[in-house]
Amino acid sequence: MSIGVALSATEVDNQIDATVHLAREAAAAGLRSAWFGQRFGVDSPALAGIVGREVPGLQVGTSAIPIFGRHPLLVSSQAQTTQAATHGRYHLGLALGTKHLTEGGFGIPFERPVARLREFLVALRQLTETGTADFHGELITATTPLPAHVPGAEPGVPLLVAAMGPRALRVSGELADGILPYLAGPRVLAEHIVPAVTAAAEAAGRPAPRIVALVNGVVTDDVEGVREKVTEQMAIYEQIPSYTRVIELSGGRRASDVAVIGDERTVAAEVQRYRDAGATEVVFAGTDVAGDADRRRTWALLGELAG
Incomplete structure (x- = not known):
């Protein structure tokens, strides 16, 4: 992946x-x-x-x-x-x-x-x-x-x-090469997003779509401190209906609830959950929220997983 x-x-x-x-x-x-x-x-x-x-x-x-x-x-x-x-x-x-x-x-x-x-x-x-x-x-x-x-x-x-709603997913499956879901956790990917866009692509005779999951995440030891920063930075998305819907379907209440924050083992396990949910690619965003040291630590892990 x-x-x-x-x-x-x-x-x-x-x-x-x-x-x-x-x-x-x-x-x-x-x-x-x-x-x-x-x-x-x-x-x-x-x-x-x-x-x-x-x-x-x-x-x-x-x-x-x-x-x-x-x-x-x-x-x-x-x-x-x-x-x-x-x-x-x-x-x-x-x-x-x-x-x-x-x-x-x-x-x-x-x-x-x-x-x-x-x-x-x-x-x-x-x-x-x-x-x-x-x-x-x-x-x-x-x-x-x-x-x-x-x-x-x-x-x-x-x-x-960047489709996540049912109608946008149908159009994307029919006409695009894939989707870029953001703030959509593994549960909503597996249960709603991936099946919908895949079915639309199949019905249109198109190849299986790419699922490029954008994930806010960082490897850090300061889990609570980083989550507090992420909560503040991502609060704007909680005012947009399309995002609040996928956050709720992912099992979260705040946008930061679907962020991946923790040590290497925790983050690696979450990346695997996205893969199991149907993501063909994972793109991490917000890796700089905790500073350069944790960003580099995050990138080192992601590079290992990519390899």
Whole structure:
């Protein structure tokens, strides 16, 4: 099973330089992939392209770009450029986003997100596989009066979706290559998420989907102190219905209840639980919450497990 980390360099003089440094450290520890979130700051596909060029041993991915406020033509250009820059090591993650950020940031009504996701994926798949599109949907139009292929980009950039709800999982199984569930513990993965997306893929005649489970976790001796920090940092997710649902179905009440925090034996056992639940890949996030020493300790364990 592939194991990676989500990288987020904060409180630094130069975020790009600092992220490349972290990526080199992650690769040296034996980790297989580095993933980058998308907010209103650094551009995630661009950062993935830079890191992929600087650290050739790593797969790189975006987790994940919200589809509202973006168009398949532009996202395809970003993805193909990064795919060419990394010689086929880029994985594009998409997300529905949230009502608060969509309407507050872009001034766009957060309406019919799953229908938009379906159309976005259909148009984007045409573009990344053929470099052309002639799609006329109810919500999205994407056509190519000029070629949209990036020479050097291998056809078919892997498309993943941060899907966890039943309708989004169905669309992702039918049209994407896999999913990026976050804050979804092994129980909800095994009982709800993996069966739903797998059944949708089978019904559509598609291969078994990738299940890239994003997990907040850290190896530490200060379990209670770290959990307190994680509780504070992750409280924002408890205001988003899609996350509260999977936290509850995972058996938790707070977002930090599904975080993996403990010594090497504890964390290794939890990684195995994710694998048993159907995760094909595990990506650890928030490994820096307890400081550099525990981050390096966490990465050393994950590198051993990946090997």
